[in-house]
Amino acid sequence: MIKGGTIAAISSAQGVGAVGMVRVSGPRALEIADTLFVGKHLPSSLSGGRFIYGKFTDSTNETIDSGILLIFRGPHSYTGEDVAEFQTHGSSVVLSRVLNRTLELGARLAGAGEFTLRAYLEGKMDLSQAEAVNMLISAQTDTARRQATLGLQGALGHKIDAIGRKIARVLAAIQAMLDYPEEGVPEEEREIPLKAVISELEQLLETARAGKLAQQGARLALIGKPNAGKSSLLNALLGYDRSIVTPIAGTTRDYLEAGLELAGIPITLIDTAGLRQTEDIVEQMGVEKALELAQGADLVLVLEDGTTPLEPNTLTNSSLTNSSLTNNEQQITNNLESLTNNEQRITNNPSLTNKEQRITNNDPRTLFIQTKTDLGTIWQHPSYLPVSAVTKQGLPQLLEEIRLRLLGDVARGEVWLSSERQVGSARRALEHVRVALHAPDELASYELQEALEALSEITGRKVSEEVIEGIFANFCVGK
Ligand SMILES: Nc1nc2c(ncn2[C@@H]2O[C@H](COP(=O)(O)OP(=O)(O)O)[C@@H](O)[C@H]2O)c(=O)[nH]1
Numbered sequence: 024m025i026k027g028g029t030i031a032a033i034s035s036a037q038g039v040g041a042v043g044m045v046r047v048s049g050p051r052a053l054e055i056a057d058t059l060f061v062g063k064h065l066p067s068s069l070s071g072g073r074f075i076y077g078k079f080t081d082s083t084n085e086t087i088d089s090g091i092l093l094i095f096r097g098p099h100s101y102t103g104e105d106v107a108e109f110q111t112h113g114s115s116v117v118l119s120r121v122l123n124r125t126l127e128l129g130a131r132l133a134g135a136g137e138f139t140l141r142a143y144l145e146g147k148m149d150l151s152q153a154e155a156v157n158m159l160i161s162a163q164t165d166t167a168r169r170q171a172t173l174g175l176q177g178a179l180g181h182k183i184d185a186i187g188r189k190i191a192r193v194l195a196a197i198q199a200m201l202d203y204p205e206e207g208v209p210e211e212e213r214e215i216p217l218k219a220v221i222s223e224l225e226q227l228l229e230t231a232r233a234g235k236l237a238q239q240g241a242r243l244a245l246i247g248k249p250n251a252g253k254s255s256l257l258n259a260l261l262g263y264d265r266s267i268v269t270p271i272a273g274t275t276r277d278y279l280e281a282g283l284e285l286a287g288i289p290i291t292l293i294d295t296a297g298l299r300q301t302e303d304i305v306e307q308m309g310v311e312k313a314l315e316l317a318q319g320a321d322l323v324l325v326l327e328d329g330t331t332p333l334e335p336n337t338l339t340n341s342s343l344t345n346s347s348l349t350n351n352e353q354q355i356t357n358n359l360e361s362l363t364n365n366e367q368r369i370t371n372n373p374s375l376t377n378k379e380q381r382i383t384n385n386d387p388r389t390l391f392i393q394t395k396t397d398l399g400t401i402w403q404h405p406s407y408l409p410v411s412a413v414t415k416q417g418l419p420q421l422l423e424e425i426r427l428r429l430l431g432d433v434a435r436g437e438v439w440l441s442s443e444r445q446v447g448s449a450r451r452a453l454e455h456v457r458v459a460l461h462a463p464d465e466l467a468s469y470e471l472q473e474a475l476e477a478l479s480e481i482t483g484r485k486v487s488e489e490v491i492e493g494i495f496a497n498f499c500v501g502k
């Protein structure tokens with residue numbers, strides 16, 4: 024997979040832009056620049072970090088375009104190798120001709136991410152930083168950008184290293200004692216630091232959901248009976264009329280999606296057909312679709328009209344649960360039924376302070392909303408967040424609740440795990456440390472080495488050996 028040579032690619036975005044860029048990296052980068060580029064100086068005569076204005080030429084010496092050449096000399100470049108960057112006018116024709124010329128002159132087309140791969144192989148960045156590069160490029164929101172920037176600065180790598188050092192210190196203490204089994208490692212050198220490591224890893228793993236949502240966004244489905252106010256709430260949240268609102272039950276038969284950003288997370292709001300038994304085949308399909316969408320959503324907003332009586336299991340007490348439903352739909356309906364079972368809704372969590380006191384229920388994926396509060400409500404239920412789409416009363420609280428449900432208490436300045444790979448490694452490390460906590464010395468020592476191995480995968484650096492060596496160097500001879 025890892026190949027050498029000089030690589031080239033169009034590094035700017037596809038489509039029309041004012042400026043475009045072809046990047047060449049590798050041992051022949053400057054030599055290629057010497058032939059392709061005609062300027063005041065021969066590119067290879069320049070020191071790194073310089074730029075020159077000139078012409079990009081083809082094999083017949085015809086000028087393809089004029090522009091700027093940037094020269095970097097390894098190791099002081101993005102990849103750590105010699106790099107030439109050709110800044111052209113942003114026409115795709117110009118760019119592909121300049122790229123083709125670099126290929127004629129001995130470069131090969133770079134594979135996906137190959138410049139960054141080289142940066143990693145040259146030790147310019149660790150794996151978590153390389154992933155952050157990708158995250159930054161695809162960042163859709165400011166939160167994703169901030170996280171990527173933190174990752175790029177090596178914040179995750181530093182955090183992992185700090186955890187790794189703690190583990191290595193315990194490992195060293197245990198190994199030093201293996202020859203003196205009668206003494207045993209004191210608690211403050213073993214249990215206490217390992218418990219700290221466990222809680223740090225747990226906290227880190229909690230950030231994974233936020234990291235994923237910041238990148239991929241969240242899907243929020245609005246579910247409820249016809250006329251519950253789903254479309255009105257969607258419009259109120261969006262701030263413009265996206266969905267048709269009428270007093271006629273069954274207005275929304277299909278589902279529709281609209282995007283908004285909340286707390287730096289790209290949110291897709293999904294308005295669905297009201298849940299009821301219906302003869303209308305189109306509406307019936309809409310109802311089935313609604314249940315399916317609820318199933319796949321990150322958060323389900325269940326709406327109940329505050330001006331009509333609240334019945335238990337309103338979503339499912341209708342003949343919706345009849346035999347016309349397929350097994351799968353029945354399953355979804357059952358799930359919704361358990362979600363909406365009033366008995367399951369716990370409101371007052373004694374561990375929360377007054378300020379934190381908020382609407383909670385067993386399933387953090389479901390949020391109950393009482394609508395039309397401006398009309399005067401005929402029921403109160405502590406699990407329901409009251410809102411009015413007309414007066415906007417309750418909307419700020421709703422938005423805050425959505426934010427909490429999605430992000431939890433993950434702090435803003437904290438670095439988040441942002442890939443499945445990182446999560447997998449952190450989870451494995453955690454499991455090994457948990458086993459090590461109460462294991463006999465020999466097993467604990469093995470488990471801690473495994474934990475270090477798993478952690479080192481996050482950064483791609485072998486922390487274990489060098490860190491352990493460093494720690495052992497601090498031990499006195501004979502111990
Ligand atoms: N006064 C008032 N009327 C509302 C509110 N939300 C919805 N409605 C009305 O309730 C009816 C049904 O609303 P709609 O959003 O279409 O409900 P849906 O079927 O769940 O999408 C319409 O006549 C809306 O104007 C609200 O917050 N206050």
Ligand SMILES: [Mg+2]
Pocket residue numbers: 253254255266267268274275294295297
């Ligand atoms: Mg509607």
